[in-house]
Amino acid sequence: MLMIDPKQLDRAIWGKQENKLPTMQSIKFPVKVHSALGWLAAQSDMYKGYWQDREGEKVCYLGALIKITSLSDISSYLAQYPEQRFYGGVTFDQTQPQWPGFPACQFILPQIELRLNDDEQWLYIHNWQSMSAEQRIATLKSLRSETKLRWQSPQFKLVAQHPSQPMWHSLVNSVTQADALKACPKVVLARQSIYQANEHINALALLEQWQQLQPDNYAFYLSNQPDQSFFGVPPERLYQRLGQSLATEALAGTGQSSEQQHTRAKLGQKLLHDTKNNHENQFVADAIYQALTSMSQNIQIAPMQLVEQRHLQHLCQKITAQLHPHTTDTDLLTALHPTPAVAGLPRVKAQHYLAEHEPFDRGWYAGAVGFISQKKSDFTVAIRCAHQNQQQLSVYAGAGIVKGSEAQSEWQELQRKSATIQGLLNV
Structure with a gap:
């Protein structure tokens, strides 16, 4: 317990203030x-x-x-x-x-x-x-002393997937038709997997375990009322602003990984030279560049690199810029979010397609989560995430669909993106 004299605390807080208090x-x-x-x-x-x-x-x-x-x-x-x-x-x-x-x-x-x-x-x-x-x-x-978190997974049962696998195949086939690709060369389709638990879900204990498996990622948790939360361990930065210096990235294009270092390196090189995945990543990088041209200068795009995750690898191009003096975080969020990495291209057309055809409400999945201040702002893209509603847990994953995408391989990509949390759920 903190022992503080009330009068001393008042003096410490307000003693140096003159005239009007803030x-x-x-x-x-x-x-x-x-x-x-x-x-x-x-x-x-x-x-x-x-x-x-x-x-x-x-x-x-x-x-x-x-x-x-x-x-x-x-x-x-x-x-x-x-x-x-x-x-x-x-x-x-x-x-x-x-x-x-x-x-x-x-x-x-x-x-x-x-x-x-x-x-x-x-x-x-x-x-x-x-x-x-x-x-x-x-x-x-x-305020209470910290408690020791222990993740003991309840029994989870998969009760629904939106879309189902047959519907997923239909959606992928639809957006890869020649006419559809002319209108929208990229659409990011997503899947909601709903699990029912047989008892209370300790979301913070689950997040702690998940975070330990991906310590270099972002991590977040949002809760506005008991027994409802949204949390995740995403790898993707939307943007970070330090004063007028901006850092963002194009994280798109996904391949397999392995626990064996030699095999992982071989798979990484395959991904770096894969035409379809490079094409998908470049869509995102070009869109970010165009969004920044009116509000910044000195835009620099770094060479393609790999971002390793537990069950997969991503292509990534780091992007930096110097913002114009009057650019605000509202301007940045409006211009950059959602990127083609989670929506598609052109953005408005892709979002309209998803609103009409995707069989669930994304809500905060693929949203922008972080903080804003005058000196610094930092946002991640809310992927690799889950939404808890009492004893129900919805797990989300998405895949960018472009020319050359195959429905079955994209479904398998969803499985790899969900594998870490599914392992923690024992499903």
Whole structure:
């Protein structure tokens, strides 16, 4: 328990202020936590979230001092609270039906943040100026010690797949017809696999195990109410902005991998020289380049490289740029999301096709998840993910369909993309 005198805390927070106080006050304390997700699991707040970037920073956050549900409002809030981070994101297609409890756009300024990196661990408390020191201490006292997470998989049963395998073959054949390819040279089809558990699903314990299997990926968890969550361990960066410096990537084109290093290297070289997969990746890189031309300069595209995952490998081209001074995160999200890696090309036509023909609502699957602040913003593409609704778990995977795609091999690609979490579910 933290022992803090209320009057001393008031002086520490406000003692140096003169005249008008700012609307919000933030304080921070050094802490020691072994498991960020274990700490998050112990807390009882309705709004709970987790974010891990590629550089190893881990953030748990609780509560919602501010909740933004429109991209157009973000810039004004950032101007008012320039030191704060707003966590959340947007769905794949904000014009389509959304999951219950998950709005099409949501960014939260949390009341509590736990930030961990290799060198430091800090607990941040954000409150309105009108709150007294006693109320702040009450907030601290409400926090619980971390719990030890253990993933013990319930019994899961596959109850539905949308689309079914026969329907998948029909969809792939449809979008690879000559006329369809002229209108949309790439469409990213996806599959929802619904599993029913025989008992409660500990989503945070599942995420911890999943994250340990892919430690170099992003990781996220979003929950707005008990027993509902969206989480994943995606490999793909939508963009990272540091001031006016932008980093993004074209991650598209997938091949097999192997536990044997020699075989994995051989498969990687095969992927690097595969015409169909290079063609698919270049679609994405070209689209990102075109999207950035009006808002940045010095756009650089690095040579093609491999990104290794547990059961597969991806082609990737890293892209950097210097943003024009007035480019906002709203501009970037609107221009870059969704990329052809998760939607298709042209984007609007591909999204219209998916809205008409895909037999499920994507919701936050293939959305943009991350955080926004004035100094830095970072977003991943929400793939390799799952949506938990009480004892039901929906697992998502997608595949880019271009000229030369074959329905059966693309179905097998979905299997490989789902293999890591399916292994954790014992299905």
